[in-house]
Amino acid sequence: MGEKSVQKRKFILETARKVFVEKGFKKVTMKDIVEACEISRGGLYLYFESTSQIFMEVMKLESEEADDVFSDSITEDATASDILVLFLQEQKKELLRKKNTLTQAIYEFYFENQLPKKDNVLKKQFDSAVKIIEKLLETGVENGEFYCEDCAGTARNIIFVLEGLKISAQTIGITAETVDREILYILKSLSADE
Amino acid sequence: MGEKSVQKRKFILETARKVFVEKGFKKVTMKDIVEACEISRGGLYLYFESTSQIFMEVMKLESEEADDVFSDSITEDATASDILVLFLQEQKKELLRKKNTLTQAIYEFYFENQLPKKDNVLKKQFDSAVKIIEKLLETGVENGEFYCEDCAGTARNIIFVLEGLKISAQTIGITAETVDREILYILKSLSADE
Amino acid sequence: MGEKSVQKRKFILETARKVFVEKGFKKVTMKDIVEACEISRGGLYLYFESTSQIFMEVMKLESEEADDVFSDSITEDATASDILVLFLQEQKKELLRKKNTLTQAIYEFYFENQLPKKDNVLKKQFDSAVKIIEKLLETGVENGEFYCEDCAGTARNIIFVLEGLKISAQTIGITAETVDREILYILKSLSADE
């Protein structure tokens, strides 16, 4: 079975993404996607066989693009501090964005599918985020920008805070001020005690 | 509603709780609850009209009982530090407990139902947890047990970390070591810099 | 799960029987039965979960009734010869009856479902028919009505001929004359050679 039309495949994934953004994961049916794509019932099954499969492919696309975005944001002569602030601002935007976010759908998906590490995109993202922050902190410490005893621990802590903010945004709702406060708290703790 | 029905009402809520613990929120149907309760289909509708309503009442019960548990754990002559450690250990147990937890169901419920503050049990819990930690920190600071410049900020930070751990436990899975590391990190930051 | 309404259950089986008579087994869908019964789609599933299950129950009913019919037909003072002729006439009627016959459906059903001996109604019917004919022949031989060296063998042979007629009736079509000729052939062979 060939890839059918790669164009259409991508079109479906992009359209399905919008549906997932709007409805989360569990609520979405094949019918929803069919209707959003304005294709035939059977047509969708030519490309995908379940919402789970579609969602996983949407996430794959998503993470590929995310990588691009991230590497772009690191410009040549930015300091560690600059980059960290940039990163946190990026996270803030993401956190406060009501629409265009897969966050809720991703959570729902992983509630149902406790995938093994290898396939767990979320885990990969988590680990890679920790790694990135850790390096940033180490660079910052070398340059005298930051102070931290246990960079790995601090990096993990930062990511957990961001995760906490993320889930709170989805459930109890948070304001820009709340995010700002937490970002400041993080930055302060990195510089406070020199 | 007569006396008898109060009994049955409670029985249904307790049974439904088990179902939500097992399946989360979205997946649960009225049929599931009917079957778990071994009552008639129509019977359930005499008491409740939707899984949402049932779930909200389950959460109400839950939070009432939770309050009890919490106030119990504060014994007379414990230090702030003792109580904080106790609280964090309690959270750890909760985090690592796979079963008997409504966590996932609660998240799912709030994904669908962005309730206004008044009815948002999650928000109330969040706020009250922050308040409690804040007071604890303040007491600790007064007693010279802790050091912290901005107790409110630190309290919020702690809660966000716990939230981050909680959602991670549900999605990517976390180990006891991961929780311990974060708890240690929190405690260290409270004492590190006197 | 109770038996729901036994009345309705039986009504469904009787109605489904007509559908199977008309369409055979494979062609029949749950929808066909729903429509024939004039009940709701979901209603049928309250009683049965597949056409196979329904068909097996129809056959069970059928064979129970068949037993009754058969025992009725053996009157007190009939000779073996009388009974055999009666039996063969009964078979003839059955063979030539276009409608009201489950024959085709039964064949189709067993094509798909090679059931183990225990559950194979067809096999049971076959064996019991052989037994009955055999006894009849033995009685006939004792009374000097028939001549046969190997009653068991002859009985089996008779049943296989009837099976051959039955399947031929369903596929190539047979006439009353054809059946009569075979019946005569059978009877002649029983008396020919004294």
Next chain:
Amino acid sequence: MGEKSVQKRKFILETARKVFVEKGFKKVTMKDIVEACEISRGGLYLYFESTSQIFMEVMKLESEEADDVFSDSITEDATASDILVLFLQEQKKELLRKKNTLTQAIYEFYFENQLPKKDNVLKKQFDSAVKIIEKLLETGVENGEFYCEDCAGTARNIIFVLEGLKISAQTIGITAETVDREILYILKSLSADE
């Protein structure tokens, strides 16, 4: 239809035959045949328009080849008895062969399609088989090999027994012993009473 297509046509029929052997008739879809042939969906429709049409053509091929096989088996100087035994042995093999048999598919096909005599291949085969056996018996009687009063009747009887065995093989299952017993019974009746 050009030369090339005759090849392909035949290829499709041969491949479809395998599918019918495996699945019977009703269960087979155009898709099944398309996939077995590894041709395009539309391609199949250029040659055939339904599974029924394909099946009828498969049967036509089959019967042509069957004739060949049969005439081969009659060697010059074999006695009628030899040929009859050979024929019955051939039938036995056929009966017990689970795979490579269209039998079930043929039955299913004729259940649905009560074709008029002209097109009813099964009927033709039946009649021609009776004719052949009849001639064989007559030859045998002339040569003193067999005894039978009514060769036509006996021939028909033999064929009906074989039909009975055939359908039984497909539905309730039969053993080699069962077939042997019936063959012996037939042969005995031809010689018993001289």
Next chain:
DNA sequence: CATGAATGAGAGTTCATTCAT
């Protein structure tokens, strides 16, 4: 001729919800 993507009808199945008893 040949392809295979696309369509849409239709079958199976599950449940929320109602209602006569």
Next chain:
DNA sequence: GATGAATGAACTCTCATTCAT
């Protein structure tokens, strides 16, 4: 109050059949 049979809407999935390339 309580029951549970009954309904019908909604979803999943599969194919026969068509048609642009």
